Amino acid sequence: MHCVRNVTEDLYWVGANDKRLHLFESIHPIQDGVSYNSYLLMDEKTVLFDTADLSVVKQFLENVAYVLGDRPLDYMVINHLEPDHAASMDEVLLRYPGVKVVSTEKAWLLMKQFGMNVEDENFVQVQEGDRLKFGKHEVTFVAAPMVHWPEVMVTYDLTNGVLFSADAFGSFKSLDGALFADEVDFRGEWIGEARRYYTNIVGKYGPQVMALLKKARTIDIKMICPLHGPVWREDIGWFLDKYVHWATYTPEEKGVMIVYASMYGNTMNAANILASKLHQKGFHNIHMYDVAETHVSELISQAFRYSHIAILSVTYNLNVFPPMQSFIDDMKRLNLQKRVIGVVENGSWAPQAGALICEEMDEMKQMTVLNEQVSLLSSVNRTTEEELDGLADSIIESMKQDY
Incomplete structure (x- = not known):
């Protein structure tokens, strides 16, 4: 059965939670699992933003199929090629063979290295500043190299201010039915796991994170949709301030x-x-x-x-x-x-x-x-x-x- 939630009127969370995983990246203990977030936009064109780990592929595909109904999948935007987010790409391609895959040149090379079956004619290469219009929604792409892989980009929806932030602003812990940061005790129960996630996964790349944060200041972010953890729609400035401290190695x-x-x-x-x-x-x-x-x-x-x-x-x-x-x-x-x-x-x-x-x-x-x-x-x-x-x-x- 499907397990989806509305992010906005026409944007859906179609990810999945894994509470059986005990070691993230086979090294970091996680006592309460992790979420793998994927988002599906239903506009004149349908757009899937990233996929999910193979450990949750069945739930992920059921969620995508439920939201799409009898509509085809037109685009799949890949912000980050790490397997916990991109490993299900081939499963999506098998079920929706006409889908156009949108990502960076470096991501294309990594797709080949990982053996993903993306046909040349179905790949849309984008770079910073490029735009795509899917109906009423128009998105632009922002390069985020080494946050924390070299191919990373983030996608910003110019129509509603949603930022698809890849691994930035993520956290350990499964969502357990919640979706938004204001639905959980983030400052109490979650902030430690968000800090542990950032410092151990991304912490080495403070200057690169600051470069992304400087770009973020130039856009009007109304919502942040990360690939792990809850979606941010309130207190975004508070969480951005935490990232500034971590990225500049300034004590909190x-x-x-x-x-x-x-x-x-x-x-x-x-x-x-x-x-x-x-x-x-x-x-x-x-x-x-x-x-x-x-x-x-x-x-x-x-x-x-x-x-x-x-x-x-x-x-x-x-x-x-x-x-x-x-x-x-x-x-x-x-x-x-x-x-x-x-x-x-x-x-x-x-x-x-x-x-x-x-x-x-x-x-x-x-x-x-x-x-x-x-x-x-x-x-x-x-x-x-x-x-x-x-x-x-x-x-x-x-x-x-x-x-």
Whole structure:
């Protein structure tokens, strides 16, 4: 049976939800699934905007067939060739062989690489600024390379202000019958998954995202239709502001992320002491994470959120503890910058983690490492407790600066 919803009077959501998927891209845990959004415009010409993952192809095709009825499918606009959105293209082509596929030159090359059966005469190549009219609706295309693949474009409906935004403005979580962001508790239940989605999937490409956002400022966006997550029709400015923060690597809020690696509890104890001292000194926006128990995608999300990161690591084989090293490696890969870093190391005979962490931070952009670094020998003693107190003071003092 079909499961569709009206986006506007003549635009329909024909996507599907996958609540059985536990690892997005085989790496990022998702506890509540994900939606694969596709949209069908019913004008003088019928237009499908993107498809869906093969895992939900049956539901997706039933939805398309229900909305089309006995009408043919005239156009299929492909904004993004990643398989979770384009893998069902061949199934659409089999059922609607006369459909014209609209996308970019780079997308055409990727279609061939993925073995999609698009005939040359049925492909309509577009570039930025081109327009297509489907009846009362006229759309224009905006290039969005490396957001987050090189072929990406977004499509803007000049008639009603709808932006088909590809992977931009997406989120983890299945929709569960909802469609619009104002139908769910987005600021409470959803924002963390939207942040985790952006920072881990698109986070590396901040400058490219900012280039797209600058283009977006020149058009009157009344609605955003992403390929994952809910459709935006209210509070669009609020969500755009979140994207500006993430794309410019600007902290959303002044807060301390304390992430620790502890083998036998001593480094964890130092993390608890540091957190306690910060609270005693009047600063309360503090969040603690065990690097071995928290998936790195969540750590990255929180690192993008907060202004300060306290990294506490045991030395392991004269190196940084492996899960902590993985977190630092991901921060570097995703271009995280503009953070204040506190460093605490631990080691029983040859503490090395602190110096190695500082070297890693030096290789990143605009990372300020506080001078009050702490080196534990096996466990916290009176001297190192005082040093942790000094680190807490330094963190709070640095909060007075703008980052």
